[in-house]
Amino acid sequence: xxxxxxxxxxxVTGQFGAHVRCFEMQRDIFSFEADASVIHEVIRFxxxxxxxxxxxxxxxAGVHYPDNDDDHxxxxxxxxxxxxxxxxxxxxxxxxxxxxxxxxTDLFLCANWMEREAYDFYGINFQGHPQLKRILNMxxxxxxxxxxxxxxxxxxxxxxxxxxxxxxxxxx
Amino acid sequence: MSDLLLPPEHRYAKxxxxxxxxxxxELSILNLGPTHPATHGIFQNILLMDGERILDAEPxxxxxxxxxxxxxxxxxxxxxxxxxxxxNYCSSPINNMAWWMTVEKLLKIxxxxxxxxxxxxxxxxxxxxxxxxxxxxxxxxTGAYTGFLYVFQFREKIYxxxxxxxxxxxxxxxxxxxxxxxxxxxEAFRKLNIFLEEFPVAWKEFENLFExxxxxxxxxxxxxxxxxxxxxxxxxxxxxxxxxxxDYDVRKxxxxxxxxxFDFEIPVGQSGDTYDRFCVRNAEVWESLSIIRQALAxxxxxxxxxDVPDYYLPPKDxxxxxxESLIYHFKIVMGEVxxxxxxxxxxxxxxxxxxxxxxxxxxxxxxxRLKFRRPCYIYYQAYxxxxxxxxxxxxxxxxxxLNVIAGELDA
Numbered sequence: 404x405x406x407x408x409x410x411x412x413x414x415v416t417g418q419f420g421a422h423v424r425c426f427e428m429q430r431d432i433f434s435f436e437a438d439a440s441v442i443h444e445v446i447r448f449x450x451x452x453x454x455x456x457x458x459x460x461x462x463x464a465g466v467h468y469p470d471n472d473d474d475h476x477x478x479x480x481x482x483x484x485x486x487x488x489x490x491x492x493x494x495x496x497x498x499x500x501x502x503x504x505x506x507x508t509d510l511f512l513c514a515n516w517m518e519r520e521a522y523d524f525y526g527i528n529f530q531g532h533p534q535l536k537r538i539l540n541m542x543x544x545x546x547x548x549x550x551x552x553x554x555x556x557x558x559x560x561x562x563x564x565x566x567x568x569x570x571x572x573x574x575x
Numbered sequence: 576m577s578d579l580l581l582p583p584e585h586r587y588a589k590x591x592x593x594x595x596x597x598x599x600x601e602l603s604i605l606n607l608g609p610t611h612p613a614t615h616g617i618f619q620n621i622l623l624m625d626g627e628r629i630l631d632a633e634p635x636x637x638x639x640x641x642x643x644x645x646x647x648x649x650x651x652x653x654x655x656x657x658x659x660x661x662x663n664y665c666s667s668p669i670n671n672m673a674w675w676m677t678v679e680k681l682l683k684i685x686x687x688x689x690x691x692x693x694x695x696x697x698x699x700x701x702x703x704x705x706x707x708x709x710x711x712x713x714x715x716x717t718g719a720y721t722g723f724l725y726v727f728q729f730r731e732k733i734y735x736x737x738x739x740x741x742x743x744x745x746x747x748x749x750x751x752x753x754x755x756x757x758x759x760x761x762e763a764f765r766k767l768n769i770f771l772e773e774f775p776v777a778w779k780e781f782e783n784l785f786e787x788x789x790x791x792x793x794x795x796x797x798x799x800x801x802x803x804x805x806x807x808x809x810x811x812x813x814x815x816x817x818x819x820x821x822d823y824d825v826r827k828x829x830x831x832x833x834x835x836x837f838d839f840e841i842p843v844g845q846s847g848d849t850y851d852r853f854c855v856r857n858a859e860v861w862e863s864l865s866i867i868r869q870a871l872a873x874x875x876x877x878x879x880x881x882d883v884p885d886y887y888l889p890p891k892d893x894x895x896x897x898x899e900s901l902i903y904h905f906k907i908v909m910g911e912v913x914x915x916x917x918x919x920x921x922x923x924x925x926x927x928x929x930x931x932x933x934x935x936x937x938x939x940x941x942x943x944r945l946k947f948r949r950p951c952y953i954y955y956q957a958y959x960x961x962x963x964x965x966x967x968x969x970x971x972x973x974x975x976x977l978n979v980i981a982g983e984l985d986a
Contacts, residue, residue: 429918459807464933464946482920482933489828513810516956539637539985548645555649
């Protein structure tokens with residue numbers, strides 16, 4: 404049923420060479436990493452190639468990695484699905500401190516609100532997005548609340564200190 | 576009038592400025608929501624209207640955004656369950672079970688057959704409850720109150736079964752990592768059997784009232800249609816996608832919790848209009864009933880949870896009287912349990928489509944990142960396009976038939 408992962412890897416590396424790397428099975432989903440400069444073309448290739456045919460965008464998630472080096476501060480994770488072969492794939496691209504990446508709204512209509520959500524919470528700029536503005540938070544907000552440095556609640560509170568519940572700088 | 580609602584630089588203002596009808600009438604702006612009694616939830620749409628016809632719509636979402644993803648990053652795995660059932664509160668057990676299955680997938684826990692079957696039963700009950708609400712309220716919105724009265728008491732019966740299982744009704748917080756907190760009582764099975772006897776009669780009656788009803792057909796056929804291609808582009812899943820004719824169902828595509836043990840069909844529609852969505856949900860209720868019957872008939876004996884003392888909270892009396900249990904209890908609550916460093920995506924067929932949890936675990940007691948793939952949020956984008964050219968009253972009907980749940984939309 405499913406497309407051979409080796410075959411996907413060959414096709415993608417054949418097309419993008421050194422811009423794609425880290426091919427691995429993350430449990431049941433084949434995943435790889437692509438450079439931000441080619442991510443739009445990678446997604447287009449995955450979607451439009453007749454054999455791969457990843458025609459459905461399942462999800463798009465922003466992630467913040469403040470402890471990484473400067474070029475890997477943010478990630479955008481795309482999950483695509485080929486319903487015919489019933490194969491999923493995960494593509495991840497890392498962004499630097501000033502996160503900018505090409506939009507994929509021209510490939511998938513449903514990416515519109517997904518990208519707006521990632522912008523709203525992480526401040527990732529999707530270039531070429533038709534209407535990149537906040538969606539779940541109020542427009543007047545200035546910070547990006549899902550970034551790790553944004554505190555979840557008033558830092559003055561002492562009754563809910565996470566250190567008392569097993570979380571220390573060493574294990575978080 | 577438009578000055579009161581929108582700033583002058585808004586795109587509607589230009590359209591209104593540039594367009595005058597032949598009889599001299601103007602386009603108008605109507606603010607539908609956020610707390611309109613007909614929208615069943617907090618949805619705001621700013622509509623550009625020509626008389627009673629909708630030309631354009633601009634939805635605003637986020638009125639009940641509660642930052643669940645942020646909260647989840649600060650909570651241990653077993654504490655996140657209470658967030659999930661506040662998303663799609665019409666079918667909370669599906670959300671709960673989906674979350675436990677995600678964690679079990681991460682921790683590689685094999686759940687015993689009995690627990691899997693019990694999960695299937697409660698998930699299908701939740702699906703029935705979800706479809707009861709959607710379809711009967713759709714009836715109310717088209718002016719048919721009777722059908723709603725016939726079937727809505729059965730949602731109450733389902734909630735009573737939930738109550739027997741977990742003690743709660745709406746936000747159920749059902750189950751544990753590895754199974755259920757307790758085996759189902761005899762009373763739960765008794766209530767379930769009564770439900771299985773009485774509900775089909777009422778549901779048949781409900782169907783008879785609507786499916787060939789002239790008024791209902793006039794109000795729903797060809798109202799808010801969407802083609803299969805367009806639905807796929809917009810990320811539709813679940814009954815709304817199947818109404819457009821694509822038979823994608825996570826229960827078949829990636830069977831979880833022993834769904835492959837059961838024999839069931841995936842009902843599909845053709846035109847993707849409101850009537851098809853209604854019929855697909857009706858048919859799905861029959862399939863769900865059939866799955867519940869099969870699961871009950873084949874329900875194996877055995878434990879109701881996996882033997883994973885590292886993650887499954889021990890019963891209270893053992894915590895008080897048994898040293899090992901006390902240690903495990905302490906370790907679980909204090910977050911000293913081994914968690915792998917891995918990325919997991921687990922999807923289930925929720926009431927409205929593919930409900931997915933994308934979990935990045937970094938080995939600590941909390942998720943590093945947890946992304947909810949909420950089907951409502953994704954397909955609600957298509958709403959402006961679906962109501963373009965429709966009458967105002969159709970917009971309400973289309974919204975009902977899409978079954979957009981505000982809690983899931985805004986997370």
